[in-house]
Amino acid sequence: MVLRIDATGLHYTPLNRQVRAAVRDGETEIVIDNVLGQRFIADGLCGEVRITVNGVPGGDLGMFMRGPTVIVNGNADHAPGNTMDGGTIIIHGSAGDAVAHSMRGGRVFVRDDIGYRGGIHMKEYEEKRPCLVVGGSARSYLGEYMAGGIVLLLRLGDTGPFVERGIASGIHGGEVYIRGEVDPGCLAIGAKVLPLDEERRARIRPLIEEFCRYFGEDPAPLIAADYTRIGPASARPFAGKYVWE
Amino acid sequence: MAVGSVPLRYRITIDRDRCMECGRCVENCPYGTFRWEGDRIVVDSRNCTACHRCIAMCPRDAISLAEYPCDYRSHPLWTRDAREAIYNQARSGKIILAGMGNVQPLPPIFDSLLLDACQVTNPSIDPLREPMELRTYIGKKPSKLEFSRTPDGDVDLRTELTPNLMLETPIMIGHMSYGAISLNAQLALAKGAHGAGTFLGTGEGGMHPAIFPYQDNMIVQVASGRFGVDVDYLNRGAAIEIKIGQGAKPGIGGHLPGEKVCADVSCTRMIPMGSDAISPAPHHDIYSIEDLAQLVRSLKEATEWKKPVFVKIAAVHNVAAIAAGIARSSADAVVVDGFRGGTGAAPKVFRDHVGIPIEAAISAVDQKLRNQGVRNEISVVASGGIRNAADVTKAIALGADAVYIGTAALVAMGCRVCGNCYRGLCPWGIATQRPDLVARLDPEKEGEHVANLIHAWTMEVSELMGAAGINAIESLRGNRDRLRGYLLDEGMLKVLDVKPVGA
Numbered sequence: 001m002v003l004r005i006d007a008t009g010l011h012y013t014p015l016n017r018q019v020r021a022a023v024r025d026g027e028t029e030i031v032i033d034n035v036l037g038q039r040f041i042a043d044g045l046c047g048e049v050r051i052t053v054n055g056v057p058g059g060d061l062g063m064f065m066r067g068p069t070v071i072v073n074g075n076a077d078h079a080p081g082n083t084m085d086g087g088t089i090i091i092h093g094s095a096g097d098a099v100a101h102s103m104r105g106g107r108v109f110v111r112d113d114i115g116y117r118g119g120i121h122m123k124e125y126e127e128k129r130p131c132l133v134v135g136g137s138a139r140s141y142l143g144e145y146m147a148g149g150i151v152l153l154l155r156l157g158d159t160g161p162f163v164e165r166g167i168a169s170g171i172h173g174g175e176v177y178i179r180g181e182v183d184p185g186c187l188a189i190g191a192k193v194l195p196l197d198e199e200r201r202a203r204i205r206p207l208i209e210e211f212c213r214y215f216g217e218d219p220a221p222l223i224a225a226d227y228t229r230i231g232p233a234s235a236r237p238f239a240g241k242y243v244w245e
Numbered sequence: 246m247a248v249g250s251v252p253l254r255y256r257i258t259i260d261r262d263r264c265m266e267c268g269r270c271v272e273n274c275p276y277g278t279f280r281w282e283g284d285r286i287v288v289d290s291r292n293c294t295a296c297h298r299c300i301a302m303c304p305r306d307a308i309s310l311a312e313y314p315c316d317y318r319s320h321p322l323w324t325r326d327a328r329e330a331i332y333n334q335a336r337s338g339k340i341i342l343a344g345m346g347n348v349q350p351l352p353p354i355f356d357s358l359l360l361d362a363c364q365v366t367n368p369s370i371d372p373l374r375e376p377m378e379l380r381t382y383i384g385k386k387p388s389k390l391e392f393s394r395t396p397d398g399d400v401d402l403r404t405e406l407t408p409n410l411m412l413e414t415p416i417m418i419g420h421m422s423y424g425a426i427s428l429n430a431q432l433a434l435a436k437g438a439h440g441a442g443t444f445l446g447t448g449e450g451g452m453h454p455a456i457f458p459y460q461d462n463m464i465v466q467v468a469s470g471r472f473g474v475d476v477d478y479l480n481r482g483a484a485i486e487i488k489i490g491q492g493a494k495p496g497i498g499g500h501l502p503g504e505k506v507c508a509d510v511s512c513t514r515m516i517p518m519g520s521d522a523i524s525p526a527p528h529h530d531i532y533s534i535e536d537l538a539q540l541v542r543s544l545k546e547a548t549e550w551k552k553p554v555f556v557k558i559a560a561v562h563n564v565a566a567i568a569a570g571i572a573r574s575s576a577d578a579v580v581v582d583g584f585r586g587g588t589g590a591a592p593k594v595f596r597d598h599v600g601i602p603i604e605a606a607i608s609a610v611d612q613k614l615r616n617q618g619v620r621n622e623i624s625v626v627a628s629g630g631i632r633n634a635a636d637v638t639k640a641i642a643l644g645a646d647a648v649y650i651g652t653a654a655l656v657a658m659g660c661r662v663c664g665n666c667y668r669g670l671c672p673w674g675i676a677t678q679r680p681d682l683v684a685r686l687d688p689e690k691e692g693e694h695v696a697n698l699i700h701a702w703t704m705e706v707s708e709l710m711g712a713a714g715i716n717a718i719e720s721l722r723g724n725r726d727r728l729r730g731y732l733l734d735e736g737m738l739k740v741l742d743v744k745p746v747g748a
Contacts (some may be wrong), residue, residue: 016546042548044476059539060530064476064547082543085475098530102454102471104515120529121470125515146527147516167626172521236503236521243339244667245593 003027007055008034016040021070023047037077042070050090059096062089065106078115081108086128090214097139100132103149107207111215112136122174124148133211143168143176143230144188151176152207154222167191168230172237176230177204179222192233202230251329255293256313259286263307270299271310275670275682292527293475296663297671330593333650343593344666344676346493346585346630346652353585354604354737355636358643361727363714370711371385377707378717381647383449383484383624384409384553384577407577408553410464412647413442415718416637418695419582419649420466420486420557422448424501424510424522425589425666426655428455430675432688433658435459437695441703446649449488449499449524452478464555467544469498470524472514475548484577485544486555487537489528492586492603492629494595495559499524505669507678524567538574545575560584560606560629561599565613571623572614578624580649581606585630587652589676590667603629603677604643608741611644611723620723641706643741644723657698658691 003022007015015038022030028049042051044064053061053072062070063079067110069088072080078088078096083090086105097115100108105128113136120141122130126182128151143151146168151174155162161181168176176191177200187193205223212219215238257278259270266286278292279299293310315325328346331340364367370377380465384407391403418438423431425448432455438445439462446464447456451473458462463480467474479485490496501510501522511518531537541554555579556571558564564581571579575668583603588596607627614620627640628649640648652662659673666676674686710716713727721727729746730738738745 013546015551020549040543040546043543044549046476060543063543064474064479066476069578070577082530083471083474102474103528104471104529117529121525123471123516125511125517128515144529145523147520170523170525173517175491213739235519238500238521238523239502241340242342242592243333243337245333245341245343245664 001027002031003031005030005032006034007032007036007038010038012038012040012058016045017113019051020045023049030104035074039077042068056093065089074124075112076110081106081112081130081132084108086111089176092215094136100130100151103126103130103132107210108132109211109214110134110136114138117141119143119146119151119176121145121147122149124174124222131207132237135211135215135217137162138164140164141166141169141188142178143171143174143191145170146176147171147173148233149174150204150207152204152211153178154208154211155179156217158199162186162228167233170237171230171232172235173232175200177227178230179225179227181226182228182230187230190233190237191230194229194231196227196229201227239240251311251332252316253291254295255290256293256465257288257290257293257299257309257311258311259288260307260309263305265305265307267304269302269304272300273298273672275672275677275679276665287722293503294663294665295661296665296672297661301659304376322459322748340579341593342590342667343596343664344590344668345662345664346587347597348664349597353630353632354514354602354733354741355630355632355639357731357733358604358639358741358743359729359731360635360638360642360709360713361729362712367714369714370716371388372704372707372711374710377710378719379414379703379707381412381415381718382409383412383555383626383647385623386621407552409577410444410553412444414699415641415645415647415706416441416699416702417443417464417626417647417649418445418654419586419651420446420448420464420488421589421651422450422466422501423453423456423513423653424448424450424505424678426484426675427671427677427683427686428453428509428654429683429686429688430658430691431456432459432685433691434654434695435462435697436688436692437654437657438462440692440696441699443699444483446486447473447482449473450501450510450522451515452481453509457481466557467540468524469526469528472516472522472524473649475515479544479548479552482552484555485548486580487528487544488557489531490535490557490559490561490582491588492582492584492600493561493588494591494677495561495600496526497592498526500590505678510678534570534574537571537576539609541575555580555626557582559586559599560601560603562601564601564606568623568625569609569613569617569619569681572617572619573622576623577611577642578646579628580626580628581651581719583607583627583629586628587655588666603631603640604625605646605737605740607640608643608725608743612742615723634709637702638706638709638721639728641718641721642724642728643743646722654695657694658686 039058066085075093168191356424449468627645
């Protein structure tokens with residue numbers, strides 16, 4: 001049984017209350033129709049539930065979320081997956097700035113483009129290894145301050161070198177994979193191009209396949225493509241900056 | 246090396262007539278000031294930090310410590326500190342890190358503010374026989390209350406009240422993270438806060454399971470690094486605090502070096518062992534006051550609007566306008582941290598030169614919020630250099646609802662303010678993760694000391710209020726007529742909105 005919620009004219013708090021109440025009642029499939037900018041959908045929501053969002057959700061979609069799968073049929077505003085703990089967000093469109101900010105676990109898939117600061121400060125701990133997969137392109141400061149996890153940028157339809165600046169500034173853990181060449185001048189302080197061996201290719205392959213499953217793409221050319229792998233130059237980017245009093 | 250070595254800072258002397266060579270000084274000093282040479286203890290004063298552990302542990306009072314007289318040519322501008330900092334940076338080429346609070350010899354404004362006392366016409370109140378109300382609620386208050394009558398004649402409150410924290414005293418303990426301080430130290434603070442009926446902050450290091458029994462007394466912090474932040478952590482706290490800035494280092498982030506991220510710290514911060522824990526200066530999802538409002542509301546949504554949300558900022562030049570913005574962001578309290586706030590580690594140049602005094606900041610914030618008619622919409626917490634009950638009382642009279650104490654609570658547990666917290670070797674078991682040093686701090690005993698301190702100050706605040714003819718803390722809040730400025734210039738009196746002595 002699918003529970004349908006009509007979000008027309010609904011403020012985010014009553015909308016989220018309805019979603020929470022439904023999850024508490026054991027609902028496993030929820031469809032929210034007519035979403036128009038409501039923020040914080042599934043914020044702090046825990047449990048095994050599949051939520052389909054029809055429309056454009058506002059900021060902080062799935063923030064602090066643990067467990068649910070959220071499918072957005074539309075674009076998303078900024079910071080979907082903010083400090084998310086677990087679960088999956090699939091966006092059939094583009095998303096704004098700070099996508100997957102400080103994400104701690106789970107996966108975010110964006111079919112098209114994302115804004116600035118994607119994957120910023122993503123981190124990992126034990127079995128929690130978050131990933132952000134973007135089908136299109138990203139703006140500057142991708143993977144900035146990254147402390148763990150994987151950012152994968154597929155750049156579908158783009159064949160030139162990636163030229164957005166400030167890639168991975170202050171990165172001290174995790175990896176950024178960008179399909180194709182990356183202008184070396186775009187790498188920020190602390191970031192370094194690392195070799196892409198077979199083990200690393202094997203690591204991103206399931207993410208490519210999963211992306212293609214969601215969005216109906218052919219995985220073969222993406223699996224065979226060349227990627228630039230970017231990681232931290234050091235796990236201690238600031239180790240040499242300070243002296244004691 | 247061109248600059249050579251600098252003179253020692255402290256001189257340790259052992260009175261050989263009193264010393265019985267028991268070796269406790271050798272065991273107790275983690276900095277290596279004492280060592281055995283054969284059956285005799287010898288001293289290397291250069292290693293001394295003036296932590297006083299050796300003096301406290303010597304059973305024969307045989308150890309004495311003195312600041313070593315400076316043998317530089319005396320100069321009012323080129324002080325010993327100024328010269329030695331240059332030697333250090335000429336050698337290293339690096340930013341100097343320092344611990345604890347501002348060491349500039351600037352006079353505390355608190356000491357130039359004098360409290361009032363009643364005499365004949367409006368007699369003072371004796372707290373021994375009159376009830377004194379020090380209970381403090383932190384959170385939003387409604388601007389008016391609406392009631393309705395039930396058919397059977399009862400009165401119902403129609404106004405929906407937002408969740409508040411209830412404190413038995415206007416004194417809370419500020420945020421000191423597990424990582425910056427030891428688990429035993431945080432546990433002692435938690436026990437102390439629990440015993441005194443008040444709250445303490447987790448800092449930005451997450452919450453260790455050992456603290457769970459005290460979670461109802463904890464304010465959980467969300468800093469830019471989002472360390473240890475998940476929905477369980479948010480729900481455990483009695484309140485949530487967004488840390489934007491800190492008085493000891495306004496405008497910069499936090500950084501716990503990888504070597505301090507041991508297994509337990511890694512678990513509470515939820516990052517791999519040995520990884521640097523970097524909290525950058527800005528929150529990456531806050532680039533405007535509207536973004537801050539969004540984070541406040543996202544935290545409220547995640548916890549179903551059951552928790553008050555605080556926003557902590559450093560006291561800076563435009564603090565009142567910033568606080569006015571925060572008041573409109575759905576936040577329940579604004580914490581203003583003055584430039585004397587302590588820290589485990591901060592660049593010395595920030596610690597000593599950035600920010601403004603809490604006295605001026607709190608007064609400016611209170612006035613601005615009152616002028617804009619939004620003071621009731623938010624509580625104000627003052628922190629950064631609160632040293633005694635008089636400072637607490639003056640901060641409240643200048644407009645704070647409550648204060649956070651930090652260094653004072655550490656001093657209650659033995660801290661000697663030696664300022665070497667960043668070295669991780671704290672001989673009192675406070676700012677260290679070394680198991681043998683951590684074990685020196687007994688959480689039960691030190692928790693009692695912390696609770697005692699808060700009880701004592703609370704009684705003193707109540708006596709000071711009684712002397713001023715005030716029997717409820719609410720009547721003291723922002724009551725500047727109970728203050729007079731002594732030896733303060735006109736500009737400062739205007740900022741504080743306080744009359745000079747005699748007026």
